[in-house]
Amino acid sequence: MFATYFQLGVEHILDIDGYDHILFIASLACLWGFLTTRQILILITAFTLGHCLTLALSGLSFININPSLIEKLIPATIIASCIDNLLQLMRKQKFNPKYLLVIFFGLIHGLGFSNYFKAIIGREDSLVMTLFSFNLGVEVAQVIIILLMIIVIFLLSKIGIKHKHIVGVCSMVIMLIALGLYL
Secondary structure, three states: HHHHHHHHHHHHOOOOHHHHHHHHHHHHHHHEEOOOOHHHHHHHHHHHHHHHHEEEEEHHOOOOOHHHHHHHHHHHHHHHHHHHHHHHHOOOOOOOHHHHHHHHHHHHHHHHHHHHHHHHHHHOOHHHHHHHHHHHHHHHHHHHHHHHHHHHHHHHHHHOOOOOHHHHHHHHHHHHHHHOOOO
């Protein structure tokens, strides 16, 4: 059971058909250099905690929200994250990670998967073990995305591209792709 739900968590994040998670994590990861690796890892863990809480509440039948509403909110979280990146660049101040906001965004992203998750856990004995193994898979997949982004950012900076330009372009591209989710 552990391996199955762990793999499902990894696939949930890395599934190219569900690229909204990849976009959101990339929007956080592009800040590497302004934020430390530790701060980014805390941000993605905050996201996972929000995601996990929503799945737990759904699994226990405490919440049930219209999926079409959630599908509209998910791109909004990605766009908001990118706008925050751009605003922080314009302020020319030290970047300030918004942990509570990322937890909230995790709640929204978790709602996008909650109906499916609720259906598959209905047959399982342990909601706690299912949530733990699934969300551990989510966290590992997010770390993979973060590491790939850090490598790309490092290589771009080595060829002379300023980090603020990387953040700006990355945020703009991610935001445009997220806007496409509304089409």
